[in-house]
Amino acid sequence: MNAVELIDIKKSFDGGHEFVLNGLNLNIPKGSLTVIIGYSGTGKSVMLKHILGLLKPTSGQINVFSQNLWEMSDKDIMKMRTKIGVLFQHAALFDDQTVLENVCFPLIEHKRGVKLNLIKDIATKKLIVSGIEEKHFGKLPSELSGGMRKRVGLARALALDPEILIYDEPTTGLDPILTEMVDDLIHETHHREKGKVTSIVVSHDLMAAFRIGQHIVMLDKGKVLHSGTPKDFLESDIPLVRKFVEKGTKKKYGL
Numbered sequence: 001m002n003a004v005e006l007i008d009i010k011k012s013f014d015g016g017h018e019f020v021l022n023g024l025n026l027n028i029p030k031g032s033l034t035v036i037i038g039y040s041g042t043g044k045s046v047m048l049k050h051i052l053g054l055l056k057p058t059s060g061q062i063n064v065f066s067q068n069l070w071e072m073s074d075k076d077i078m079k080m081r082t083k084i085g086v087l088f089q090h091a092a093l094f095d096d097q098t099v100l101e102n103v104c105f106p107l108i109e110h111k112r113g114v115k116l117n118l119i120k121d122i123a124t125k126k127l128i129v130s131g132i133e134e135k136h137f138g139k140l141p142s143e144l145s146g147g148m149r150k151r152v153g154l155a156r157a158l159a160l161d162p163e164i165l166i167y168d169e170p171t172t173g174l175d176p177i178l179t180e181m182v183d184d185l186i187h188e189t190h191h192r193e194k195g196k197v198t199s200i201v202v203s204h205d206l207m208a209a210f211r212i213g214q215h216i217v218m219l220d221k222g223k224v225l226h227s228g229t230p231k232d233f234l235e236s237d238i239p240l241v242r243k244f245v246e247k248g249t250k251k252k253y254g255l
């Protein structure tokens with residue numbers, strides 16, 4: 001079964017003739033960890049926004065758990081959104097809320113009627129599995145390191161027990177050690193509940209894609225250029241894939 005199906009998606013903004021997504025076809029199998037790579041401006045974030053239902057395609061169809069996203073009622077779309085957890089590049093925490101409040105937020109929003117104590121218990125569990133100790137729960141985001149903010153962002157993304165986890169450039173701008181930590185966290189989170197969670201990670205970092213992804217997809221000009229295992233990528237003779245692979249591996253080893 002596929003968690004997400006993108007069928008011949010085309011997207012232009014403001015009725016223009018330039019297509020940012022230009023006949024994108026992609027299936028994301030349930031339970032897989034897929035890494036999306038590609039040069040800047042090739043439509044990776046726009047694609048994620050389509051999966052989240054935040055952007056409507058100009059044409060084409062998006063199925064999430066076999067349901068056509070744009071034929072769902074508003075109520076069903078809301079319900080579907082609670083099944084998707086997102087971690088953006090800057091973690092997007094609320095600056096004026098503590099660590100614990102940040103993670104309680106989606107629970108208070110979506111689990112109306114549930115007692116605050118129970119909500120705090122759930123948030124506590126998510127923070128602990130994301131590697132935040134209780135002594136940090138009362139701190140504000142500004143009092144945390146970049147790595148800890150990512151962990152809190154992840155805990156918040158996990159709050160509603162999502163079936164799909166989406167990460168958009170989770171490591172861009174982080175130093176190599178933090179990058180590896182966040183990659184490991186993504187990997188661990190994916191494998192903690194075997195087969196239950198579908199993870200979609202957009203990354204610039206090819207080595208990270210090779211390290212964490214079972215399934216790698218490269219976009220170019222709003223389409224899938226290549227998809228396969230790390231081995232398929234290393235052996236590809238598509239010029240743009242080779243270029244990306246050569247650059248990505250050289251950067252890692254400082255050649």
Ligand SMILES: Nc1ncnc2c1ncn2[C@@H]1O[C@H](COP(=O)(O)OP(=O)(O)OP(=O)(O)O)[C@@H](O)[C@H]1O
Nearest residue numbers: 013020038039040041042043044045046047169204
């Ligand atoms: N709301 C919008 N209105 C108009 N154009 C947009 C909008 N959002 C994105 N675009 C354009 O769509 C193209 C793809 O953008 P997108 O953000 O998906 O790139 P990306 O692959 O995620 O790049 P990066 O790796 O730099 O994050 C860009 O040319 C961008 O300017």
Ligand SMILES: [Mg+2]
Nearest residue numbers: 044045046169
């Ligand atoms: Mg992007």
